[in-house]
Amino acid sequence: MEQSVVIQESTFVKDTLSLSDNSSSTTGNSPSDSPQLGNSPQQQQEEMLALLHKQKHIMAHSISSLTSEITSDEGLMRELHQAKVIIIRHANSTFNLKWSQVEKEIKLQAPPEVDPFLSVVSDRDLLDCPLSDLGIKQCEEASATASRLANVSAVFISPLRRALQTAYLLFKSHPNFASINFVIHPHLRENMHTVCDVPEDWSVVEEQYRLLFPNLNTSFVQHVSKEGPWYISQLQDPTRTELKATLQSDVSKHHHDVVMEKVLATYPERVESAYNTNQRVQSFKHFLQGYMENSHGQICVVGHSQHFTYMTATKWNSFTEPPVEYRFLANCEFYPFDKHLTPVDI
Template identity: 30%
Template sequence: MGKLWLIRHAETYYNEACREWIRLGRPGNKNFQFEERFMDSTLTDLGIQQSQEMIPQVHSLDVQIVFVSPLRRALQTCDIIFKDHPNHPSVIVHPILHERFHNAHDVSVYEGSPFPEYSHFDWSLMNSNPHFHASICDNEYIKQIVGLSYQETRVKLLEMMSSIDPDFLENEEQLFRRGNKSKIIWREYCRTQNVALVSHSGFIRYFSGRLDNSGNIIQGTQLNNCEILDYQDDL
């Protein structure tokens, strides 16, 4: 059986804003999290540096295939750390690795075509499903955006996120179930290959979580930006 590594993306402009908000003592009500400028945020200069600094560690991993979230912070991190990897692994964009829907950071600006700077990745799982949100989480909130235009989808997601905050559009049971569902996919690939997943803190935390004896969800590993989890549990 092959190995599985989970990698969290590097620092983004939204992460930077949260860090500054915490430094200032958490003033106000954190409404900046729903501002359009943070939609699908890319990496800061520090995030790019974090990615570059982890290249030797990533290149030491015997990875044959990589799956990456469709959000730009994950795509950018993945592109930096796996570029010129000695194995030249295939990189496949997979919607199931998307972060939990909570704020502008988690609203994709994807519009049905690969981002040009990442067109060398395999987008086939996205191109066959341009409105991919329902394949991630099919609940009463996500059903409201099916059939909307891309612009309408972004507006509606932000509107719903803001209206139910601090709750999430995708609750922890749904996210835990999504993580477990994805294990079926990785298990098949791990039969013959070593696999890396480039994703997000929320997804990874519930992917690596478990149920206690009472059936309650126990969250798993919280990764910092550009940290790697060597996943040792059974898939």
């Protein structure tokens, strides 16, 4: 199994270079782009909520706070057993939890004058956040479903900690845990939007999770870590070049500080463009097809809500915009992915 991963590495590197060269850019809002809120409290609340819904991040994080109803339903298990590939969204994270708390608060208070979620977006304690206690409980409940997938031979995982923690908790009790090939793939990281999407230093993450997984392949992240923080090299230009130039001009600055400045300057827009995310997703689908030609057994993919909306998308108005028809997964939800395996030509 390890050999089949290595076979695909050269293709992955080529796809990554192509991705970096061809991505479109995204920019943040200038003050003149911000809407002027109405005078009455009702107008203020309606216009603020309209802005938040426009940015599509109320839905993304409010749904993420729900507990996935993973059961032993035999119909679901039949679908999962028949699938070649299953995608699994990470369990509830500390970011998800704080986001849902703010949502509850704004329903009980006066209409906000500024984006009430900004305090969550900028909370550095939530950088590359772990699972919440609720998320850990979700994994404990869903691990029975994972253990019933007897033919799993490989699990691809986002390099972000909430996905890695989910994968470990779901599969640590699997009968074949010691022989499953766990592969961390950088194309599975979440679309960069807030503090939780900014990865921890890779050396820290790798050291922690190499001790937990008996068979862990980190070579793909290492390939894109040769010229600085791996995730910056995956972003579109001019954002990628701008961030790299800032880091090179002031070596005393940590990449987290530089990237968080960009996150807050861009918010509520996203640092990473929809087109760039689309390219990453299609590149991973091509990779996955090649991997499946050289492997046997079932494959699971553990990742993120926004990224999975692109992976399951069936309709776009434009590839430079988020998809308009897709499957949104709840925390810890298992979803048969076979009908979405074919890459889309963008």
